[in-house]
Amino acid sequence: MLVLGRLWAATGQEALEQANICFIHANSTGCEIIKNLVLPGVGNVTIVDGDKATKDDIRSNFFLDPESIGDSKAKSASELIQELNEDANVTFVEKDPYDLIENQPDFFDPFTMIIAVNVPENHLIKLSPLCMELGKSLIAVKSKGLVGMFTIQAPEHTVIETHPENVVDLRLSCPFQKLSDYVSTFDLDSLDQTDHSQIPFVVIILIYVEAWKKEHGGQAPQTYQQRQEFIKTLRAGMRTPDEENFEEAIANAWRLSPSNPISSEVRQIFEDPSCQSAHGNSPLFWILTRAVREFVENEGGGQLPLSGKLPDMKSDTRNYISLQNVYREKALSDLDAIKKRVAGLTEGSDIHISEETVELFCKNASNIRVIQYKAMAENHVNPDKLVNLFKNEENFCYYFIYKAADRFQLEHGRLPASQSDYDNLKHQVQSLMESMGIAPEDAEEILATDTLIKVMTNYVRFGDLETANMAALLGGLAAQEAIKLITHQYIPINNTCVFNGITSTSSVYQL
Incomplete structure (x- = not known):
């Protein structure tokens, strides 16, 4: 806990402890996300799942054991996850989450964040406005086979502590008065070798910049070519070949490049x-x-x-x-x-x-x-950009297949899970394309591409099953983004991430 606390300090740890998260579904991926939030100190977790554990569940879920078969998945998972952190409050509700969304939406009022795993889109679009209205973050996660994704919806998200790497403002291109006054107290020529080698590179650069200005009409080195000439001047000022402070000055001469001080x-x-x-x-x-x-x-x-x-x-x-x-x-x-x-x-x-x-x-x-996050129901891309994504982004195709599979489930009561479902899934893909403004001829062309054929084939081969390795990886990714949202530290993605375990690639899309 101490090591993790260094990542987001006391304020971040306090935010985690005060968080109250609702998890929809105690499946393999959901339990991995919960684990990765309970371990660093999330204070309150409620698992909502009305199903009983089956043999298929325990094959891919480390938080269900053989004794769980026939028992409540939410209860069994919560008991094992609670053991990971006695300070966390891990509870369960053995109810159908879809019934709660439809008929008891006030159930979600106490929570600060909702993480929904493998929830069909027709239920998400009802949960989405509820979370928007109440100012709650919503993370929708999908995981099948070797490909997973998640989408974030949140209120206006502000970040003060973004934790950038190696950001130092030395004001070398526009030194403030007291810095200039301090530098003017040095006379490099009068120093002996020991003192000469101990002058900070900031002072060296500014001394040489002043000398440069006198020979160049009061202008500091502006262009790349001028900075290269300036570096030669610095190198000529070295008294020995291995003066580290001058080497540092040469390495930092790029800081003189003119740029807007505000990003x-x-x-x-x-x-x-x-x-x-x-x-x-x-x-x-x-x-x-x-x-x-x-x-x-x-x-x-x-x-x-x-x-x-x-x-x-x-x-x-x-x-x-x-x-x-x-x-x-x-x-x-x-x-x-x-x-x-x-x-x-x-x-x-x-x-x-x-x-x-x-x-x-x-x-x-x-x-x-x-x-500024969009509501999930508003996630859409203009048709031209969609066509471009289909033709150039295999991972986007998986995102789209997940959406089409939800339509398949709405019509057939189950997800496509065998080769016999391929044609029906393809029909849903085409229908969804056209509903999003893609011209029929473009849709036909995209459907015939090797990439989309491969993606649809892989999806039905996944057989509506989660794999333990993808659940663990996706659980880490989604939990990491949840922590960023809770602590308001580091920069979370906006708004959709797809991880392809077949090619070991990830993509982020602002949809």
């Missing part, structure tokens, strides 16, 4: 009406976003607040700490300015945003994200 994703968030009209009673995320946007437009001079993070580098302790203090002071100054803006926005309201939260937002401001 397109963050700029889009700044332009969102929720940001521009944020007020004291708005959600915390949007208050903080507006405060940062106003900082960028005023005190920040077009720059986001500095995080103050400094990477490891070749330097003696004195120089490194001095440089670290320069960045830290600037970060604290930016933080104070944003705190004042947050206080101004929340003045007169009951909203209280802690200083720790403001600081966390400032440190992560360059990588915040907002995901």
